[in-house]
Amino acid sequence: MINKLVEGLNSQQKEAVTYFDSPLLILAGAGSGKTRVITYKIAYMIEKFGYEPERILAVTFTNKAAREMRERVEQLLNGKAEVFVSTFHAFCVKLLKSHSVRVGFKPNFLILDTDDKKSLLKTILKEINVDTEFYNPFLIGSMISNVKNGTVSPESFEYKGYDRFLDIFEIYDKKLKEMNAFDFDDLLLYGKKLLTEHEDIHRRYVDYFKYVLIDEYQDTNGIQYEIIKALTIEKGNVCVVGDEDQCIYTWRGANISNILNFEKDFSEAKVVKLEKNYRCSGVILTAANAVIGNNTIRKGKKLFTDNEDGESIRLFEAVNDQEEALFVGKTIKKLIDTDVKPSEIAVFYRTNSQSRIIEDTLRRQGVNYQIIGGLRFYERKEIKDIIAYLRVILFDEDKLSVFRVLNTPKRGLGTAAEERVKKYLDEGVSNLEALKKSLEESSVRQREGLRELIHIIEEGREKLSHLKPYQLVKFITSVTRYEDYLRKEYREDWEARVDNITELGNTFEEFSDRTGLKGEELYLEFLNTVTLSSDQDEIEDDEKVTLMTIHASKGLEFPVVFISGLEEGLFPHSRSLDSSEQIEEERRLFYVAITRAKKILILSYAKSRRFFGSYRPSEKSRFTEEIPVHLLKKVGRKQRAMEKSGALNAKPAFSSPSGLKKKKPKIVFHKKFGKGIVKRVEGTGEMAKITAYFADFGEKTVVMKFLKVLA
DNA sequence: GGGGCAAAATTTTTT
DNA sequence: ATTTTGCCCC
Secondary structure, three states, X not given: OHHHHHHOOOHHHHHHHHOOOXXXXXXXXXXXXXXXXXXXXXXXXXXXXXXXXXXXEEEEOOHHHHHHHHHHHHHHHOOOOOOEEEEHHHHHHHHHHHHHHHHOOOOOOEEEOHHHHHHHHHHHHHHOOOOOXXXXXXHHHHHHHHHHHXXXXXXXXXXXXXXXXXXXXXXXXXXXXXXXXXXXXXXXXXXXXXXHHOHHHHHHHHHHOOEEEEOOHHHOEHHHHHXXXXXXXXOOOEEEEEOHHHOOOHHHOEOOHHHHHHHHHOOOOEEEEEOEOOOOOHHHHHHHHHHHOOOOOOOOOOOEOOOOOOOOEEEEEEOOHHHHHHHHHHHHHHHHHOOOOHHHEEEEEOOHHHHHHHHHHHHHOOOOEEEOOOOOHHHOHHHHHHHHHHHHHHOOOOHHHHHHHHOOOOOOOOHHHXXXXXXXXXXXXXXXXXXXXXXXXXXXXXXXXHHHXXXXXXXXXXXXXXXXXXXXXXXXXXXXXXXHHHHHHOOOOHHHHHHHHHHHHHHHHHHHHHHOOOHHHHHHHHHHHHHHOOHHHHOOOOOOEEEEEHHHHOOOOEEEEEEOOOEOEEOOEHHHOOXXXXXXXXXXXXXXXXXXXXXXXXXXXEOEEEEOOEEEEOOEOHHHHOOOHHHEEEEOOOOOHHHHHOOOOOOOOOOOOOOOOOOOOOEEEEOOOEEEEEEEEEOOHHHOEEEEEEOOOEEEEEEHHHEEEOO
């Protein structure tokens, strides 16, 4: 079976799939059939060599890519194949689950996200009493990250005047340890430690894995490289796949030199180049080649294609960001009229903040869209609150969540109570003990609040083992009267927030069904999965135009791609203007954006854009000049388009939410309730409240974003 | 301790 | 422009 499939590949692809004599580096250009090669290679090993799927490790960049890869291999093999596919972070979590004790952590550890990290640093900075203007928590956070990534030495910051940096770093790590918690970098760092400093563990995994594949190799950092090396250098059973021109995460520690080091460290490494592009039209590919040709930090390769030249690349100059958004919206509508499916269209931008205006316009024009990234579901306040409750119930050492939860909703535990709890926690006791100890010195009112919290934790802990996830969520919201709190604090959109919590319950239920886990193990897994979930993981495959940052577009492809905001200072971004290395990274980013497009590429920029409430003039990006002029077609501005559309006037009083047309019965679909007929619509956009009748559940009011519009 | 108001920050990309 | 934070007074 697989033999026959391999016959259909071009000679480079074929070689990449069937070569196993030494370590293999595949330099895969954009759209060169990389995913195909990797999945075939896995299938090939299973079928030809009889490797057990679970003993093949494939590392991908996102959880979604991992899931897809597993599915595609199973498709190829016509059956279940439990290939060990995961991200570096998830892989390290697995390692640490079994061996965390060896690096001084208990197995039921907690993972801190960027937000947790920031608030922890905030407390530390306050404690040691430094100027938080200079010692900005976010900045310190990224400094710590850089040190842990191995990008810089901790001492290097002292030269820059951060003479307390080492102290802060030390305290930070100490506190993490006390909480039995890892931050993102720690996962990799300690994962690496297990494999490099503990020979028995190292041996075990080296023996276990028959073969290791690494996707998106150009975006691995030093620590990840060490992990790869530890797992495979001995047997040379490794294949890494990457493209130096698509390295867009150096700011996160990604290191292009990993590509160079590979040939050095892995002796007799074989290099296969995939330079034939199957994705883009001739015009798009020529433009991409021309653009990336301006970079100097690259090995150099030139993609070619048999595809037709196709349409010229369109370039639109807008007066301002509003007109740009309007152009994008109108063009999308026209495309949809000519039978392009919404799901075939993507709009990219450099920064998340640009999404808003495009979103508004699409909504007003009734285009169905989805936004990837931005304020993610798990970053919403109400979700973080409930998660924090789950965390204090589960982790008695989670000192961050206990403060989040202490007085939310308000229960009379203000600064004074907080200080008291903090005092006890500093003595090294658990959350619950600290709360109990605080009881004594507290006022009547505070005591009441403390008792409530203690009750929630103790009761919750008891219920863990036998309650279903949504029941536990329900327990938390009802005992805290969380809905009342939302109603009071968020008068405008409290219902949407309540729905978000319901949705959390649903997601949790699904997770529970899918994994079959129970009790503490279930909660542990769920919370860690939530922390490691990425933007791309939420991409749905339905009939919606996709809006996202270029970073989030990595690895994807669309027939039609818009790249908006091509302005100096925005793209390339103003923070990248001071060095040529940074400009080159921006250019790679542009290259990634261009090469996502299969058929139609539409670029736009605005002569004036709003920043912080006021307009600022802008110039078109240098990158537009790097596209050969004969490939470009300037598309004219519609005369007085602004007036006609009414974009300059106030918003219309009522505009239907995305995708809902005004007449005809509208049928919607909900994950849990199934199909429903819309009765009422309140508000606009993804937060619009839709009341619909569902056959098995009766009338329900749901927020737009949880619904699919079927007709 | 909490409500109300003024000041300040926000916007680079993310596992 | 909008959202978050910080301060003051009850």
